[in-house]
Amino acid sequence: MSDPVPPLDPAELSAYFSLIEVSSLLRHTVEQQLKDAGGLSYVQFQLLATLGDSPDDSLRMTDLADGVVYSRSGLTYQVGLLERDGLVRRSPSTDDERSVTVTLTDAGRDVLARVFPGHVEVLQERFLESLSPEDVTTLADVLGRVRDHMRTIPPRSARPRRRHS
Template identity: 40%
Template sequence: MTQPRWLDQTEMAAWRAFLTTSHLLERRIEEQLKATAGLTHPQYEILVRLAAAPGRRLRMTELAEGVVASKSALTYQVGRLEEAGLVERTTCPDDDRGVLAVLTPAGAELLEKVAPGHLEIVREYLIDRLSREELRAMTSAMRKTEAALRSG
């Protein structure tokens, strides 16, 4: 059995900074979304992805990949959004087995109301604190990690 490669001081500092910051930012975003619209962060991300999709609709499988959720977790979140009248589910016109999630007018209206506050938090605590060079480096690093996680 090979010995683990323990993190050195620089690696541990990077890991802890990432972990702490991601948890704190996620908590701040959740608080804002709950207070403004009673939404969870995953529910907000579902609405955003649907709003950006052609026809404001996506197959559930595409949506799950985009919001990085299991099928069951996505089904649960979409179900809550459907109960609130923010999303509808329909069958795919070209595939009876496929299910589409569709943003409703009420969902689009709520998204317009909530998005500015969400953007304010993302800017205040992340984007506006980093230089363009730091943003590019962060994007590059996170995409490398995402690719490794998606392929592994």
């Protein structure tokens, strides 16, 4: 039939399963907290936080999508919600008339600030508490490498229109 698939060894399986369970539990807990504290979904929080880390608190729609959302319409939808709630503002980009610049508003920054302490608290309690500083460094290092690798081979579906190939 097709090429034989080398089975995963126990350590590989264990790493994979732990990763999935940890991220799933962590995300679920964080999602709760964000909803309670600021009425935000996780995706919305990521979008606001990404903007907050950007020069001028602004980003083009396409750049804002990176790593957060897997379809263009999904982004339009989420940004639409954020704009409806006054957390974000959309304006035509000056350089490229096709694109839209999204900017964090003061209200958006406020929500971010209101939500952040609880967010950190959850991370401490559920994620970091069980780890030594060395563990954290190692994790950052190893997972950072995986992340870079994954970005190198983008899932065709994630950026449908980035490269035409």
